[in-house]
Amino acid sequence: MARSRVLVVNNGTLSLKQLRRRFEDLGSDTEAVDATSVPARIDGRYQAVVLSGTKVRAYDLDHYRPLVDLVMGADVPVLGICGGMQIIAVAAGGRLEDGPQRVGGHEVQVDKEDPLFTHVKPTVTVFHRHTLYLQEAPEGFRSIGRSEHAPVEFLRSDDGRIYGAQAHLEFRSDGLEILRGFAQQFQ
Numbered sequence: 001m002a003r004s005r006v007l008v009v010n011n012g013t014l015s016l017k018q019l020r021r022r023f024e025d026l027g028s029d030t031e032a033v034d035a036t037s038v039p040a041r042i043d044g045r046y047q048a049v050v051l052s053g054t055k056v057r058a059y060d061l062d063h064y065r066p067l068v069d070l071v072m073g074a075d076v077p078v079l080g081i082c083g084g085m086q087i088i089a090v091a092a093g094g095r096l097e098d099g100p101q102r103v104g105g106h107e108v109q110v111d112k113e114d115p116l117f118t119h120v121k122p123t124v125t126v127f128h129r130h131t132l133y134l135q136e137a138p139e140g141f142r143s144i145g146r147s148e149h150a151p152v153e154f155l156r157s158d159d160g161r162i163y164g165a166q167a168h169l170e171f172r173s174d175g176l177e178i179l180r181g182f183a184q185q186f187q
């Protein structure tokens with residue numbers, strides 16, 4: 001079977017290489033583009049879209065409009081990592097809170113019944129590197145993971161096509177197993 005192709009949107013993350021590498025190890029080819037030069041449509045060229053983390057502290061939706069239009073209109077699975085999840089949440093009307101800086105491994109309780117978490121236990125340890133966080137899932141989404149720091153550690157659209165993770169799943173073994181759960185939805 002031909003390898004699936006994942007479009008990795010680089011929003012300025014420090015860990016683009018690791019993120020691409022994880023999907024390549026899981027059996028997909030990856031193509032990286034900057035947020036400002038995403039294609040207008042998927043047109044069957046990619047089987048999934050992954051949004052990397054960011055460096056910014058506020059999201060100018062005009063800047064991200066082409067990316068948001070692509071994500072919302074696509075017919076393939078989407079995963080937003082850290083700032084990538086925040087872009088999706090803000091575009092859907094969510095509000096980000098300013099928290100203390102959080103860097104390192106932290107425990108998160110996840111909804112085991114979701115296919116994203118097929119390969120992990122109900123409590124995972126994942127790597128965080130962020131300050132902003134979501135207090136509430138925006139309309140059309142719900143939280144499928146929470147911690148003592150944030151009530152929305154993982155986000156899922158009501159139709160199950162769009163996922164978000166506040167943690168950098170490209171690090172730590174639980175993160176990789178969650179990426180495996182995501183990859184199984186299109187591979």
Ligand SMILES: NC(=O)CC[C@H](N)C(=O)O
Binds near residue numbers: 054057082084131133
């Ligand atoms: N690593 C990231 O993607 C950071 C996201 C966002 N800028 C924050 O500080 O929360």
